[in-house]
Amino acid sequence: MRGYNMDLLNLIAAKANYWTYIILMMVGFYALIAKNNLVKKIVGMTIFQTAVLLFYVSMSTKKGGTIPILHHGETTSLDPGHVSALVNVADYVNPLPHVLMLTAIVVGVATLGVALSLAIKVYKTYGTLEEDEINLQLRNG
Amino acid sequence: MKILGRVTVILCGLLLLVYVGEFPDFADPQSPASTHVSPYYIQNALEDTAVPNLVTAILADYRGYDTMFEATVIFTAGLACFFLMRLPKKEERVVFYRHRATGVTLRIDDCGAVPKDTQAFHRIDSQWVPRDLIIRSTTRLLIPFVQIYALYVLAHGHHSPGGGFQAGVVLGASIILLAISQDLRSAISKIKEKTLGILSSLGVLIYAGTGFLCLLLGESFLDYGALASLLGTDRVMARSHGILIVEVGVAMAVMSVLIWIYYNLSSAGKQDEGL
Amino acid sequence: MLNTFPAIIIVVPLLAALLIAGISFIDRRACFPIGVAALLISFAGAVAMLVNVVSTGVAMEYRFGGWAGPMGIVYVIDHLSALVLVVITGIALVNLVSSRQTIIDELKEKDGAFVALYLLFTAGLVGMTATGDAFNLYVLLEITSLSGYALIGLGSERAPLASLKYLFLGTIGATFYLVGVGYLYIATGSLNMVDLATIIPGLMDSGVILFAFIFCMTGLFVKMAMFPVHGWLPGAYSEASSPAAGLIAPLTTKVMIYILIRICLSVFSVEYVFANLDVGQIMVWLAIATIVFGSVSALAQTNYRRMLTYIIIAEVGYMVGGFFLGNKMGMSGAMLHIVNDAVMTLCLFMVAGIVVNRMKTDDRDGFKGLFRSMPFTMAGFVLAALSIIGVPPTCGFFSKWYLILGGVAAGNYWFVAALIFSSLVNAVLFFRLFEIAYFEPFGDDHHGESPGAGAVGIKEAPMIMLLPFLAVSFLLIVLGVYSGRIVTNIIYFAIPGGII
Numbered sequence: 035m036r037g038y039n040m041d042l043l044n045l046i047a048a049k050a051n052y053w054t055y056i057i058l059m060m061v062g063f064y065a066l067i068a069k070n071n072l073v074k075k076i077v078g079m080t081i082f083q084t085a086v087l088l089f090y091v092s093m094s095t096k097k098g099g100t101i102p103i104l105h106h107g108e109t110t111s112l113d114p115g116h117v118s119a120l121v122n123v124a125d126y127v128n129p130l131p132h133v134l135m136l137t138a139i140v141v142g143v144a145t146l147g148v149a150l151s152l153a154i155k156v157y158k159t160y161g162t163l164e165e166d167e168i169n170l171q172l173r174n175g
Numbered sequence: 176m177k178i179l180g181r182v183t184v185i186l187c188g189l190l191l192l193v194y195v196g197e198f199p200d201f202a203d204p205q206s207p208a209s210t211h212v213s214p215y216y217i218q219n220a221l222e223d224t225a226v227p228n229l230v231t232a233i234l235a236d237y238r239g240y241d242t243m244f245e246a247t248v249i250f251t252a253g254l255a256c257f258f259l260m261r262l263p264k265k266e267e268r269v270v271f272y273r274h275r276a277t278g279v280t281l282r283i284d285d286c287g288a289v290p291k292d293t294q295a296f297h298r299i300d301s302q303w304v305p306r307d308l309i310i311r312s313t314t315r316l317l318i319p320f321v322q323i324y325a326l327y328v329l330a331h332g333h334h335s336p337g338g339g340f341q342a343g344v345v346l347g348a349s350i351i352l353l354a355i356s357q358d359l360r361s362a363i364s365k366i367k368e369k370t371l372g373i374l375s376s377l378g379v380l381i382y383a384g385t386g387f388l389c390l391l392l393g394e395s396f397l398d399y400g401a402l403a404s405l406l407g408t409d410r411v412m413a414r415s416h417g418i419l420i421v422e423v424g425v426a427m428a429v430m431s432v433l434i435w436i437y438y439n440l441s442s443a444g445k446q447d448e449g450l
Numbered sequence: 451m452l453n454t455f456p457a458i459i460i461v462v463p464l465l466a467a468l469l470i471a472g473i474s475f476i477d478r479r480a481c482f483p484i485g486v487a488a489l490l491i492s493f494a495g496a497v498a499m500l501v502n503v504v505s506t507g508v509a510m511e512y513r514f515g516g517w518a519g520p521m522g523i524v525y526v527i528d529h530l531s532a533l534v535l536v537v538i539t540g541i542a543l544v545n546l547v548s549s550r551q552t553i554i555d556e557l558k559e560k561d562g563a564f565v566a567l568y569l570l571f572t573a574g575l576v577g578m579t580a581t582g583d584a585f586n587l588y589v590l591l592e593i594t595s596l597s598g599y600a601l602i603g604l605g606s607e608r609a610p611l612a613s614l615k616y617l618f619l620g621t622i623g624a625t626f627y628l629v630g631v632g633y634l635y636i637a638t639g640s641l642n643m644v645d646l647a648t649i650i651p652g653l654m655d656s657g658v659i660l661f662a663f664i665f666c667m668t669g670l671f672v673k674m675a676m677f678p679v680h681g682w683l684p685g686a687y688s689e690a691s692s693p694a695a696g697l698i699a700p701l702t703t704k705v706m707i708y709i710l711i712r713i714c715l716s717v718f719s720v721e722y723v724f725a726n727l728d729v730g731q732i733m734v735w736l737a738i739a740t741i742v743f744g745s746v747s748a749l750a751q752t753n754y755r756r757m758l759t760y761i762i763i764a765e766v767g768y769m770v771g772g773f774f775l776g777n778k779m780g781m782s783g784a785m786l787h788i789v790n791d792a793v794m795t796l797c798l799f800m801v802a803g804i805v806v807n808r809m810k811t812d813d814r815d816g817f818k819g820l821f822r823s824m825p826f827t828m829a830g831f832v833l834a835a836l837s838i839i840g841v842p843p844t845c846g847f848f849s850k851w852y853l854i855l856g857g858v859a860a861g862n863y864w865f866v867a868a869l870i871f872s873s874l875v876n877a878v879l880f881f882r883l884f885e886i887a888y889f890e891p892f893g894d895d896h897h898g899e900s901p902g903a904g905a906v907g908i909k910e911a912p913m914i915m916l917l918p919f920l921a922v923s924f925l926l927i928v929l930g931v932y933s934g935r936i937v938t939n940i941i942y943f944a945i946p947g948g949i950i
Contacts, residue, residue, distance in 0.1 A: 048200040053192070059629075060188040066618060068180030079621050086628055093636050096204040102229040103335065104221055121218050124204045128213045129229040131635075133238060134585055136230075136340060137245045138628065141592045144252030147436045148599050149617055151256045154443050155603065155610035168611065197657040198636060211639025212520050240514040240523045244577070244589045247464065251570055251593055254471055255600030258563040259610070369475045376472035383465055396457040398516035 051092035059085035072156065072163045076149045083142040087135050094131035102129035225415040226333045234338065235418040239397045243386065245340075246379045246425050253375055253432035260444035271303070272296045300358055300448040314356040321349040329426050333415065339422035343429025350434045359442060368438060368446065371431040378428025382421045389417075452502055456512035456525045459495040459535065460576045463488045467569035474562020481562040482553075485569055486546060492576065493539040500532040504939055511582075519582065520642035526582040530785060530944035533936075534579050534708050537792050541700050542572040548800060548918040549693035552807060556691055557604070564601070568697060571597040575705050582643045584631045584717070587709065588624065591673075595620045598702065601694040602686050612685035619682040623672030630665035633658050634717075646717050654726050663718055663727065667710070674706035676770060677740040680763050684747075687762070688755040688812075692803035695755065700795040703762060704788045707769045711785065714773070720946050730774045734865055737771025740764065741868040745875040755802050755812045757879060758795070761838065764872050765791045771865050772853045778942075778949050780856025785941045786933060787849035790837070793925055794846060797834035800919045801827065804911040817883055818890040823909050826916060828887060830923035835880035837926045840873045844926050848933035 046053065062085055065078025104121065153163065160168050199206035220232040234242050270286040273279070274296055281296070292298055322345075329342035354362035386397035394401035399417025400410035408416070438446055466488030470481045499510060509528035518524065527535070546568060553561050574594030581587050599620070603613035635641060637658040638649040653659050675683040687699045714723050724730050744764030751757040769791070772784035802812055804827050809816040821828045837846035850869060857866040910916060929936070 045196060049195045049198055051201045052195045052198055056188055056191045056195075060184045063187070063622075064180055064184040066622065067183070068177045072614065075618060079618065083621070083625055086625055086632065089629070090632055092201065093199075093206070093208055093632070095202040096209060097202045099204070101336070102217070104227040104229065121221075123209075123214045123217050126217050126229065128209045129216055129233055130213050131208070132230050133233045133241075136234060137241055137585075137589055140245050140249050140340065141589070144248050144596055145592070145617070145621055147252045147440070148255045148259075148596055149614065150440055151259045152599070152603055152610045152614040152617065154440070155259060156614060158443070159607060159610065172608070191661070194657040194661060206636070207639040208636055209639070212641075213639070215521060236515060237517055237522050238515075241583075241586055241589055244586070244593060247468075247570065248589065248593055248596060250468070250471075251567070251596045251600075254563055254566060254570075255596060255603075258560055258567060258600050259603050261560070263559060372475045373472050376468045380465070380468045380472070383461065383468065387461060387465065390454060390457060390461070395513055395516045396454075396461060397514055400516065 051089070055085050055089040055092065058088065061085075070165050072153050072165065076146065076153065079149070080142065080146060083138070083145075087138055087142075090131040090135045090138070094128040096124060096127050099125055099127040102126045102132065223411065223414065224418065225411050226418060228333055228335065228337075230336075231332050231338050231418065231422075235421055236399065236414055239386075239418075239421065242421070242425070243379075243382050243397070246382055246428050249432050250375055250379050250428055253435045256436045256439045257372070260439045261446075262444040269301075271299050271301060273299045273303070298360075300360075302448075306357070310356050314352055318349050318353060321352070322346060325349065325426075329422060330419075332422055333418070339425030340429055342422075343426040344433060346426065346430040347433030347437075350430075351437050354437065354441070359438070359446070359448060362434075363438065363446060366434060368435065371435045371438075375428050375431035375435065378424045378426070378431065381424030381427070385417060385420055385424070452498065453510065453512070455495045455499050456510060456527050456580055457514070459492045459499070459539065460573050460580065462491045462495075463569045463573040463576070467566045467573065470562055470569065471566040474566065478559070478562050481565050482550060485565040486543070488569060489539060489543040489546060489572065492572070493536070493543050496532065496535040496539045496576075499527050500536050500940075503527060503529055503532045507943070520640045520645040523586050524582045524642060524644075525580045526644070527580055528944065529940050530708070530711070531579050533785075533789060533940050533944075534705065535576060537789050538572065538575050538579060538701055538705065541792055541796050542568070542575075542697060544918045544922060545693065545696040545796065545800075548915045549696060549803065550914055551912060552691070552803065552915075553693050556693075560604070564693070567597045567600050568693075571601065571697065575701055578705060579708060583641055584634065584643060584646070585641045588628050588631060591624055591627065594702070595624060595673075598698055601698060602690040605690040605694065608685070609689040609691075612682075612689045616682040616686040619672055619679065623669045623679075626665050626669030626672065628669075630662045630667075630669060633662035633665060637662065643712075643717050647719060650718060650722065654722055659718075659722075660727070663723075666713055670706055670710050670713075674703045674710070674766055674770075675763055676736060676766060677743045677763070680740070680743075683763060684756055684759040687759045688753060692799070692806050696796065696799045696803055699759070699762060699799050700792045703766050704769075704792045707766065707773075707784070708788060710770070711773055711781075715944075715946060720948055724776050730776045733774035734771050734862055737767040737774065738864055738868045740767030741771070741872050745872045748879055749875060752814050753812060754805070754814050754816070754883070755799075757814075758798050758802065761876065761879075762795060765795075768850075768853060768869065768872075771868075772856055775856045775860045775862060775865065776949070777856055777859050778945055779852050779859055781945050781949060782937050782941050783849050783852030783854075783856050785944060786852060786937055789936070790845040790849045790926075790929060793922060793929060794834055794837050797830065797919070797922050797926065798838070800915070800922065801831045801834065804915055804919065807915065808909065808911060814883065814886060817887040820887040821884075824911065826920060827911055830920050831887075832884070833923040833926055835876075835883070837930075839876045839880060843930045845929035845933060846926075848930055852937070 059082060062078045062082030066075050066082055069075050069078060157163055160171055162168060216229055216233055220229050221227055224232045224236050226232040268285065270283045270289055272281045325342045325345035328337040328345060329339060332338035350362060350366060389398050389401040390396045392401040399414040402417055403410045403413035406413050406416055442448060466484050470484055474481050503510060509526055512525040514523045553564055557564050571594055574590045577590040578587055578594065581590065599613050599617050602616065603610050634646060637653055637656055638646055640646055640649065650659060672679045687695055741764045744760045744767060748757045748760035751760065769784045769787050772780045772787065805816050806812050833844060837844035840847045840850040854866050854869055
């Protein structure tokens, strides 16, 4: 029993970022599919995308690593081989997921902008943002 | 629908959580993601591009093609908001004026040509509040410093966290601050929509154009080393300068698009009154 | 020069779109010619690359920024990508030229922005087809989606709601794909497709790779409107304006199917998908459900364009089912059907555009008496209808034939039954339209323009819409006649050697 408890604790502690991302993603996904109000769906979509950002950035960390900007002392000479001999890879976190997520953030903002414009147009046509009222108007008119 | 949603979400979440044990540990330096391709970036980025900020080097050089499309995405969003929402300029119907001295408001129905503001009267929005002295003075003091900070972020993208996108957002925020604290019309009079449309496409054109120039000079698209002959430096410094050039283009595009989207969203396409 | 074409076919539409968006604020008349010129250059480049790849038999590779993969982004043009590139650029070009009048009439001041979004959409599709980097595919997918949402959103009165529904489901699909790429990265450390293909065989029992596969597939299924996540397609494609529908409907789902094929064949290898995971049977059942659902729903529609959208859903089922049958005939049928279905759908949506232009309605009743008043349009429409039903020598027959042969070879007789059922339903649908068009009296909404007792003059579509349309319908026969050559010279090279 104790061994099982230790394993579970270890599982939660060592993979904490995955638990967080999955729970956050499910919260956003639920809001996106189950809520009635269009703007609440848009908020859910944003939470959904933010969870994925969290996932990528959390996979780039390293224990004991610092931000991916080379320290001043190592940038004195640009001779080939000079810098790569001095730099210890484990000192800097993985920069690639940060780059990918910069792109994903911009894509999320762009989608948010277009979604809000469409929501404004829907509001102007139907006078409401609740999906059931809109469906009622569609069925009747 | 809500029950179906809850069931789907719980099933999905459980399915994902079951396999969590197979993932690499959090912050493990020996995970496959940290040992396969990224050591090359960490060790060689400075020699290849003369840029200590590894994120900027990867963003604008190694994966610069992705970043060009990222700038295109934000440009597409601005264009899409304009395309969807912009209403054609119409003759003004109902216009409000206020007498500065007494505070009396006038409402003009069926206004054809809008009279200009004079000493005695000035035009107000339909939901006007008296301008607060504190807000007016603070924003007027702050905005120039915000813009200088944005330019600092742009220029120091090579050495500290920053770069084109961040600078563009801060620049856009400074103009949106003006639009929020005063009114949309004063912001539009300072930066018109036509300027924003042209600036945004110009910004992304700088990025794509630099790449196309490298193509025309005989190298690959977005291979900044080709600019070495034009800029008069060696290939490594040419990459560093190429990164700065495209970051400037990106900052221009992001700033214009953010302000453009704000103009269209806050006035629902009419661009006469804002929030 | 030829080795720069992979970059040129995507950079030229992108630059043209940016130029057009800027110039549209200054002078709007220059927008359309620049757009057509850019698409023409892209089309010429795609054809040149196809000829090159077929004659040399070697895939073309292009390194952006001068960096080799997996450090940088690499484009790879092999047989299948070159074929799909020709289809994409050709359809975009023909649709833009034939919709010129409709764009000017319906969109007035925003025609510059429309052409810019059109070109961005095409550039996104071209990039998605040619790319060899998994994350680059996501960015281009989002460009295509965003311009698609905007193009659809400005249509009829219900268009913004349909586009918003498309946006929600499309974002779910794209984000699932992004999660799948993230899982692949976590397990392997690379984003380059060729690099992934070398690492994944060593990780076949990993749960992370399994979930990467599931997420990527689910995301793509949402974007290609498989049953049961097809809910966005009927609304989005039927409420859009005719030029937008003519671009988006033939291309989006087919390119998503191409990406599915690319990911299954080139990233997760054939051994993983068919031998290790053995998902073929489940996918074929899903495809059968899609075909049956699409065909039955099409029967219930009275609006012509909505009927077409359900037929598109059924066609998606053909291609996915054909691919997951797992044998050479089935895969060839699926790949050939990508080309054929794109051209057939373009033809049918162009008919919708012509009918909307003349009769101002896209309901089934708009077809009344059209055989007499628009004989040329109806001739092309008959060809397209025969192709969808699957009558030789049109191209639709040949791809269906390969699919049926593949189903028989795999022993999957339910799939063959679904294909035949769908052909019968299509026959019912289109012969119903023929009946309305031939036997019903010409019912136009002419206000007082009475043509005289009994004699109805020929009121054809404008030349600029009619000529491209007739060329496309003639292409259906040409594609049919050359099907064998296309399959043996191009498609057989795209199928990995292990498939029989």
